[in-house]
Amino acid sequence: MNLKELYQEIILDHGKNPRNLRKSENFNKDAKGHNPLCGDHVHVFLKIDENKKVEDISFEGHGCAISMASASIMTDLVRGKEEFEVKEILNDFLEMIKEKDELKTNLLKEDEKTKLMCLSGVKQYPMRVKCATLSWHTLTSALDNSQQIVKTED
Amino acid sequence: MNIDQIKKEFPIFDNKVQNNDLVYLDSANSSQKPRIVIDRIYDFYSKEFSNVGRSVHYLAVAATNLYEQTRTSVQKYINASDKNEIVFTKGATEAINLVANTFGQKYLDEGDEVLITELEHHSNYVPWHFLRKSKKINIEFAEVNDRGEVTLEEIKKKITDRTKIICVTHLSNVTGAILPIKEIVKLAHSKGIPVLVDGCQGAPHLKLDMQDLDCDFYAISGHKMYGPTGIGVLYAKKKWLEDLPPYQGGGGMIREVKKKGISYGELPNKYEAGTMATAQVIAFNESIKFLEKIGIENIEKHEKELLDYAVDLLGKNNSVNIIGNPKNKGGVISFTIEGIHPHDIATILDEDGVAIRAGHHCCQILHEKLGLPATARASFGVYNTKDDIDQLNNSINNCKKIFNLK
Numbered sequence: 001m002n003l004k005e006l007y008q009e010i011i012l013d014h015g016k017n018p019r020n021l022r023k024s025e026n027f028n029k030d031a032k033g034h035n036p037l038c039g040d041h042v043h044v045f046l047k048i049d050e051n052k053k054v055e056d057i058s059f060e061g062h063g064c065a066i067s068m069a070s071a072s073i074m075t076d077l078v079r080g081k082e083e084f085e086v087k088e089i090l091n092d093f094l095e096m097i098k099e100k101d102e103l104k105t106n107l108l109k110e111d112e113k114t115k116l117m118c119l120s121g122v123k124q125y126p127m128r129v130k131c132a133t134l135s136w137h138t139l140t141s142a143l144d145n146s147q148q149i150v151k152t153e154d
Numbered sequence: 155m156n157i158d159q160i161k162k163e164f165p166i167f168d169n170k171v172q173n174n175d176l177v178y179l180d181s182a183n184s185s186q187k188p189r190i191v192i193d194r195i196y197d198f199y200s201k202e203f204s205n206v207g208r209s210v211h212y213l214a215v216a217a218t219n220l221y222e223q224t225r226t227s228v229q230k231y232i233n234a235s236d237k238n239e240i241v242f243t244k245g246a247t248e249a250i251n252l253v254a255n256t257f258g259q260k261y262l263d264e265g266d267e268v269l270i271t272e273l274e275h276h277s278n279y280v281p282w283h284f285l286r287k288s289k290k291i292n293i294e295f296a297e298v299n300d301r302g303e304v305t306l307e308e309i310k311k312k313i314t315d316r317t318k319i320i321c322v323t324h325l326s327n328v329t330g331a332i333l334p335i336k337e338i339v340k341l342a343h344s345k346g347i348p349v350l351v352d353g354c355q356g357a358p359h360l361k362l363d364m365q366d367l368d369c370d371f372y373a374i375s376g377h378k379m380y381g382p383t384g385i386g387v388l389y390a391k392k393k394w395l396e397d398l399p400p401y402q403g404g405g406g407m408i409r410e411v412k413k414k415g416i417s418y419g420e421l422p423n424k425y426e427a428g429t430m431a432t433a434q435v436i437a438f439n440e441s442i443k444f445l446e447k448i449g450i451e452n453i454e455k456h457e458k459e460l461l462d463y464a465v466d467l468l469g470k471n472n473s474v475n476i477i478g479n480p481k482n483k484g485g486v487i488s489f490t491i492e493g494i495h496p497h498d499i500a501t502i503l504d505e506d507g508v509a510i511r512a513g514h515h516c517c518q519i520l521h522e523k524l525g526l527p528a529t530a531r532a533s534f535g536v537y538n539t540k541d542d543i544d545q546l547n548n549s550i551n552n553c554k555k556i557f558n559l560k
Contacts, residue, residue, distance in 0.1 A: 007502065007556050016493075016557075038497050038513055039527030062527060064495035065557075125501055 006121035007065070015065030020075035024056040033061075033138030033150035035130055040067050044075075044138045052083045057139075064131050066122060071135035073115055077108060083143060090136055096120060097132055155452045161537045163188040163444075174507025177542045182327045182355060182486050182533030183511050184377045188444050191381060194437040206432055207406060207423070221432060224439040225422065231442050232372070233363040234389055238421035241388040241395070242435050246354045247277040249373035249388035250321075252425065253350055254281035256398040257319060264290040267316040271296040271304040271333075272523050273326040276516040278352040278373075282321065292316075298523060302329030302478020306337045313345060320349045324356030324372075328517050328531065329478030330461070330486035332360070339368045348394070354378055358535075359457060359484050361450045364389055376434065380536075381441035385434035388425070395421050402427040453536050457485035460534050464543045471547060473559055477529055485534035488515070491550065494557050496530040502556060506549040 027045035034041055040063030047056040057075045062068075074093075078086045085107050092105040093116060103113045122132045137150045161167050166186045167176055178186060198220075204213035206221045222237075229237040243249045262268070268282045272295050285291045296304050296312045309320065320342050325332050335356075339349045348370035356362065358379040364372060371394065376385035400407055400418050404427035409417040418424050445453070464487055468474045477488040491499060500512035511531045514521045521527065532546055554560070 007498070012557060015498075038495075039518075039521070041527075064497040066498070128497065128501060131497065 006124070008118060010115060010118045011065060011069040014069035014072040018059075018068045018072035020058040020072065021060065021068075022058045023060055024058040027056070027058075029142045029145055031138050031142035031150060033134045033141070035063070035067070035134050036151065038064065038067075038131065040064065040131065040134055042067070042071055042135050042138050044071075044135060044142045046139075046142050048083065054079055054081055054083070054086060059135060061135075063134070064128075066119070066128055066131040067134055070119055070132045073119070074135055074139065077112055077116065078139070081107065086139070086143065090140060093136055094133060097122065097129060155448060155456060157456070157537065157539050160448065161539075163190070164537055165189055165192065167537065171507050171509075172505070177506075177508040177545045179532040179534065179538065179542065179546060180509045180511050181358070181378070181535030181538075182515075182531065184383070185358060185380050185535050186537065187382070188380055188440075190440045190444060191437050194440045195382060195433050198433045198436050203433070205429055217432065217436075220436045220439070221430075224435050224442070227439050227442045228374075228387055228389075231362070231446065232357075232374075232389060233365050235365055236392050239364075239389055239392050239395065241390065241422050241425040242430055243386040243388050244384055244431060245377070245386035246352065246373040246375035247281075247386070249371075249386050250278055250350065250352065251281045252388055252401045253371050253373075253390070253398075254285060256401055257348075257394075258282075258285045258289055258291075259399055260397075262289045262291050262318055265316060266291045266318045267294050267314060268292075269294045269296060269309070269312050269317050269320045271309075271322050272298040272519050273302075273304055273323050273329065273331065273333075273517070274321070274519065275323065275327060275352060275354065276518070277354075278321050278323060278350075279519065291318075295519070296322075298329070298331075298520060301331075301480050302326070303331035303480040303482075304333055306334050306341065309338050310341060313342070313347065317345070317347055320347055321352070322349070323352045323354075325359065325484040325486075326478075326480075326517075326520075327355050327486060327533075328488045328515050328520055328529065329480055330483040330488075331478065331480035332356075332482040332484055334482075335367055335369060343368070355484060355486070358445075359450075360454060370394055376438045376441065379438075379441050380444055381438040382431075382434040384431040385438050392421070395425065400424055400427070404428040406430075448536060456536065457534050457538075460538055460540065460543060461485045461487070463540050464532065464534075464546070467543060467547050468550070471550060473554060474550060477524065477526075486531065487533070488529040488531040490526060490529055491554065491559070493559055494553060496528040498557075499530045499550070499553055502553045503546070503549045506545065506552065508546055508549045510546070 024045040029046040042061035049055040122128045204217040206218040225240045228240045296308045342349045350371040351369045353372045354375045357374045372389040374387040377383040407427040473492045496512035
């Protein structure tokens with residue numbers, strides 16, 4: 001994995017034109033995340049319907065191309081999934097970004113997995129892993145309805 | 155001054171970094187180390203090691219003498235009037251904490267004001283912040299102007315009859331602004347207010363003369379002066395060191411310890427509790443010798459040339475926005491590129507072997523004022539060349555290409 005593979009078209013595109021960068025109307029779960037090291041902020045909004053399905057997900061915030069792309073792709077992939085499914089995808093992604101070579105979940109289609117794997121390049125840059133994981137940790141917090149602000153540094 | 159020759163004294167440049175020649179532009183964060191400093195640590199541990207100031211055996215006496223020699227070297231280097239005005243600390247951060255703690259204990263009361271500036275590094279804000287709670291003091295901020303500097307007039311405006319100490323940076327690690335310390339001290343003293351200077355960026359790049367500056371406290375970081383980590387210096391006027399209470403308690407800083415009472419040691423021992431970073435202090439003497447050999451005036455001139463060259467080159471590069479243009483500026487350039495986050499810039503530059511810093515550089519107050527969550531920063535040291543600046547500019551262009559910017 002070299003730099004070209006990290007900053008490939010899909011990351012640049014999502015980084016520049018993030019999908020779901022807005023605030024969901026009538027959201028019923030949300031959480032804030034902060035990476036004090038780079039000053040990245042993210043606020044994730046969820047609208048969970050009566051069947052515990054993600055009816056809508058969106059985010060607000062600012063950050064580097066990696067963190068914006070990660071939040072953008074994440075929000076695209078978990079819409080329509082049930083809460084327990086979101087958790088499975090979430091854990092799968094976090095394991096992949098830390099150590100595993102590939103995604104194991106059957107809840108995502110191959111092209112969706114390919115999209116997510118674009119972020120795997122950050123493994124080469126330990127200082128940047130937090131950029132890719134901030135929105136995902138924030139999503140966990142929103143699902144758990146934890147009021148604590150997610151921080152990448154303690 | 156032969157930069158190629160000087161660069162050869164730094165072993166780090168002998169190695170490739172990810173198959174690239176290292177272009178090190180992060181000296182404001184920490185400088186690289188010349189061979190003599192590295193070797194001194196090895197030699198001390200292998201041939202001369204002992205703890206200092208305690209035992210009477212040969213090695214202990216020799217080590218103590220070496221340790222004290224550094225104190226004398228620092229005294230001469232910064233032209234302090236007495237060697238006991240030099241206190242070794244683990245860094246500039248500890249030096250400032252020492253002053254905030256002891257000065258705060260003795261002289262600050264509810265409603266008193268500590269005047270700092272918006273340019274300050276967290277290490278010259280947070281130690282004072284502790285006193286907001288423990289002593290109910292207020293912290294006032296002298297504001298940064300559009301050029302990224304804090305003027306004497308601004309300091310003057312913020313002084314009140316509750317101002318008890320003024321704490322300012324010598325050289326901003328973000329905008330590079332060099333503050334008019336001598337004038338600030340003169341003004342403060344005319345009102346009976348002492349001045350602490352955060353000299354982290356001043357000491358490695360500017361000629362220092364404590365008797366001329368006349369400040370009360372000056373904090374120095376060893377690792378930014380081509381020295382080891384874990385070593386800093388607090389310069390303080392003798393009257394303060396004699397007057398203020400001790401900071402940390404422990405071995406080495408006492409005179410007599412009884413169950414009913416303790417008396418403290420003379421200077422400089424009073425402020426050096428416990429076993430100090432002996433090897434680092436001794437190796438720091440080599441950093442001072444290194445700086446003296448080249449001459450700080452030559453270093454200043456060289457870094458000014460680099461700065462002018464870089465400001466000109468990056469200034470012509472459209473979409474590069476340099477933060478601040480102080481009239482008096484040191485070798486630091488913080489910048490942003492429209493459309494690329496500083497962390498992406500730093501990662502892409504790194505691929506070309508160009509080491510810069512991205513983030514808030516421990517100056518969140520300033521970044522909030524600038525309305526920027528982060529900036530990219532290139533900072534210079536004695537080993538940098540115009541080729542390094544060219545490489546920086548080329549890598550910035552590479553960055554723009556990756557992000558499809560023109």
